[in-house]
Amino acid sequence: MAKRALTDRQRRMLDYIQDFSVSSGYPPSIRQIGKAVGISSTSVVNYNLNRLVDEGYLDRDQNVSRGIRLTDKLGKAAESLGDIIRVPLVGRIFASEPVPMPGTDSPIYGADEAIEITRDLVTSEEDLFALEVKGDSMIDAMVSEGDIVVMKREPTWSNGDMVAVWLKDREETTLKYIYREGNQVRLQPANPNMEAIMIENPEIIEVQGKVMLVLRQLA
Amino acid sequence: MAKRALTDRQRRMLDYIQDFSVSSGYPPSIRQIGKAVGISSTSVVNYNLNRLVDEGYLDRDQNVSRGIRLTDKLGKAAESLGDIIRVPLVGRIFASEPVPMPGTDSPIYGADEAIEITRDLVTSEEDLFALEVKGDSMIDAMVSEGDIVVMKREPTWSNGDMVAVWLKDREETTLKYIYREGNQVRLQPANPNMEAIMIENPEIIEVQGKVMLVLRQLA
């Protein structure tokens, strides 16, 4: 997968490093970091520290105690922190399965992975979660393999919303524009070349979330 | 003695700690400090570090590598650094001896001790040195034991200057206002109750410096 935001652990590590540094005047040791974020093994802290170096969030000096230096990348992120929101990446979306939901017992994805988006990309910040699209079954929604859909868990929907719907009879998840038409429901693909699906009995569909954003990270 | 500025070593240590900290993102180790300021023994660095803590220039955390934190005292000093000048304290002034001079082979005092004064206390910053007054022999100059005189090494003097003069015949140093009066020189004590000394032959006096400032630190 292209580029992913930090894991929750790594973010907490950065937060702790920053907090400790400003309050103590010097950076924390590996063991201090581990204790703070709940990692028992120094090697794991070391591992994630190196990941953070790879991501450009900090610099390290080898064989130097507390040889950690925060880069300005974090500073910039902190600056505009008010403009960035984190959306948990809770799983993947298949055509053949209902969408995983956060907080359920469904096989949680990384459990601590997330993507970061600027606030102005979405109209709401509540109840958002993200899914990675697997397979080409969503092509009728103009969504391709590897895309990330940011969804909002919401019980209600309005005409024209793009939603993830679970078609009980077909055992299939699709992304469609949804319209109420009398007693029926019309599921309209984003791809104008595709035919709409008319649902005569609304009982057989289950709206699992409203699509707020589709991300396609290339290169 | 009341309160003294830092030794040259300690000042270099502070400078190095600050430089290293800002450029590295974390404080230096004891051995790094020693190497930087030319101290071979870690215990000596440790010793001076604790002195600096006593003086309030930094905080330390025990048993923590690089557990050094600069206090804002240095920051403030650095802020107003343009307003502070350091005057080397080169020795003591006796009535019975010529004044020691900086740069001579005279028994240099601490060699690295100095006092700090604000710039506005003196009219000139060049060729200044400081002496501690020993004994009560300068009472006719209203200068008492323990005072510090800041002097300017200058070959010339003007009427009304207070100067340190070495009276060759008496083998005595005194602080007096000096006036040229015809062929003679009048040395006028600051204490109005004291009699002036008339010098008929200027050859027997030697002006060793012009007094710029007298400091009396109490409590």
Next chain:
DNA sequence: CTTGACATAGAACGTATGTTCCGGTAGAAT
């Protein structure tokens, strides 16, 4: 199912680093 990439935990290791002790010097005070 098997493989490989990724993440974690635990333990052992080497060393960077702070601490302590002991001896020595120089100047000031007595």
Next chain:
DNA sequence: ATTCTACCGGAACATACGTTCTATGTCAAG
């Protein structure tokens, strides 16, 4: 001269800390 204080140097010591190795588990890819 003696004592005292401040400062320095060297070495030994204890440990805080970064590094490395092995084992384990998970999950996506083949």
